[in-house]
Amino acid sequence: MIGLCVVVLLPLRQSELHTDDWGWLAIARHADAGLASYQQTLLFGYFYRPTAMLFWELREQLAGLSVTGQLWISLLLLASCGVLLSGWLHSTGLPSLAAALAGALLVLCPPIAGTAMWLSSHNEMLAVAFGLLALWASSQMSWWRWCLAALALFLSITSKETGYVFALAAAVQQLPQWRAGLPRWTAWAGCFVAPVLIAWLLRQSVIIPIGLELDLSVAASQFATGLQLWLAHLPSALSGWPGPASWRSVVALLILGGLGAWSLRAVAGPHRRLLGAALVLLLLPPLLMSPITSEVLGQAGAGEILVNLRFYCTSMVGLVVLLALSLSCVKPPKVGAAALLVIAAHWGVVSYGQAGRWRDETRQLSPNWAELAAQVERAEALPAEGCLIDLTCAGVSAGVAPFVDPIVKAQLPSGHPALRCVILVDGRAPYYSLLEASLCDSQPWAGTGWHVYEERGRRYADIIGELCQLALRPDDPPTVPRQ
Numbered sequence: 001m002i003g004l005c006v007v008v009l010l011p012l013r014q015s016e017l018h019t020d021d022w023g024w025l026a027i028a029r030h031a032d033a034g035l036a037s038y039q040q041t042l043l044f045g046y047f048y049r050p051t052a053m054l055f056w057e058l059r060e061q062l063a064g065l066s067v068t069g070q071l072w073i074s075l076l077l078l079a080s081c082g083v084l085l086s087g088w089l090h091s092t093g094l095p096s097l098a099a100a101l102a103g104a105l106l107v108l109c110p111p112i113a114g115t116a117m118w119l120s121s122h123n124e125m126l127a128v129a130f131g132l133l134a135l136w137a138s139s140q141m142s143w144w145r146w147c148l149a150a151l152a153l154f155l156s157i158t159s160k161e162t163g164y165v166f167a168l169a170a171a172v173q174q175l176p177q178w179r180a181g182l183p184r185w186t187a188w189a190g191c192f193v194a195p196v197l198i199a200w201l202l203r204q205s206v207i208i209p210i211g212l213e214l215d216l217s218v219a220a221s222q223f224a225t226g227l228q229l230w231l232a233h234l235p236s237a238l239s240g241w242p243g244p245a246s247w248r249s250v251v252a253l254l255i256l257g258g259l260g261a262w263s264l265r266a267v268a269g270p271h272r273r274l275l276g277a278a279l280v281l282l283l284l285p286p287l288l289m290s291p292i293t294s295e296v297l298g299q300a301g302a303g304e305i306l307v308n309l310r311f312y313c314t315s316m317v318g319l320v321v322l323l324a325l326s327l328s329c330v331k332p333p334k335v336g337a338a339a340l341l342v343i344a345a346h347w348g349v350v351s352y353g354q355a356g357r358w359r360d361e362t363r364q365l366s367p368n369w370a371e372l373a374a375q376v377e378r379a380e381a382l383p384a385e386g387c388l389i390d391l392t393c394a395g396v397s398a399g400v401a402p403f404v405d406p407i408v409k410a411q412l413p414s415g416h417p418a419l420r421c422v423i424l425v426d427g428r429a430p431y432y433s434l435l436e437a438s439l440c441d442s443q444p445w446a447g448t449g450w451h452v453y454e455e456r457g458r459r460y461a462d463i464i465g466e467l468c469q470l471a472l473r474p475d476d477p478p479t480v481p482r483q
Contacts, residue, residue: 001104005078008113008351009116011358013071015067017362018365020403023432024056024119025059026409029060029414033465038050042464049158052122055126059073074125078113081125082107097337102340106320108344108347109347110354111313113354114237117355123159123160127163134153134167138191149170153166153167153191167195168280174188225294232297233312283315296308323343372396372408383421391408401425405423419467429473434468
């Protein structure tokens, strides 16, 4: 499995870190949050993913800013997903060959491999890995395995919200437990309900409402638009075709519908529960993410599908299981195995090509980051609080400039005086700045010409560990009254 991952991701050996990757590594280096990640949040309450944050701290400790080291961690995470899928399918009684081919198919699947390429998408990969571990652990009647399933589900949900889908898939897989008597049924239900409830309560206690109210008419429109866009980009995500087209959503829907109908007809016996779990994994994620995909995929161009493959990651687990189930029913079995090999070969070629495109894209985004950090290192007598450092650097594009603050601070040692300052390029405001926790207050910035950004009464300032994530904006120029 590792060998397949190495071959598919081979072009990435010459890639660079993406702008978002620098930000997460900077947070991991300076926050020192540890388990406090479960009680505090960042990105201004956009999501609650503490397990993914802990993994960032682990990545930073193991590999630092080494691109090669970080890619090896991503490669091992991808390979573990393939191994866990094979183990789960084998434990449910699927033939060994079909289970092994399904694992290989998963790591070669373009949306899965593409998600692994981008370090900042590891929350999705973690949710899949822990979700598959939960499905494997819950596939057999064993107390220790059910406890492991509960822990894995909690870690999956707190890695990314798509983990909730794995909880439902695990429940579908074990539906016959309701006949096993009240004690066993209660224990089984608790293994799935407890992690979901605990994760949800933690999220509700940490995430601060940002003043947005749910408009049901708008929500319905978002669900429809998000689902349509998800289907429209699906052929591009799987085959590498450039850009979406309206007719492709119809084609994708027909193919998925045909595959599902064939599976329902061909699959029988105990594999029916496995089929139900696969359909949950395939169909629910696009519905769960549709409010986000309605915004993000609506703005995506032909090349941007590379950074949006994460929206297909969990569904591809369901698709691979569906393919493995369907083709394992084909007689003779060699025909089904050959079909899986053909699909795997095609996906491998597509994934290898998109790895090359990702390498080229990240290299274009990378001016001389070390020179920017060196300018900060040469700065003398930084103020005790509330300072701004305006850098100059050729080759910093308008799209990269807002990330300069975390990019520079990712390269600075912990406790560096520059953590008391906002770093910008050519006066352009950063999306956010990483500062010492004591500077989350508005007072240190009075008189600097900048203020803490607020919207709907929500201050865009979060503290995690010893670090503050702050959004500052320049003060409006004074209004000159008309004469």
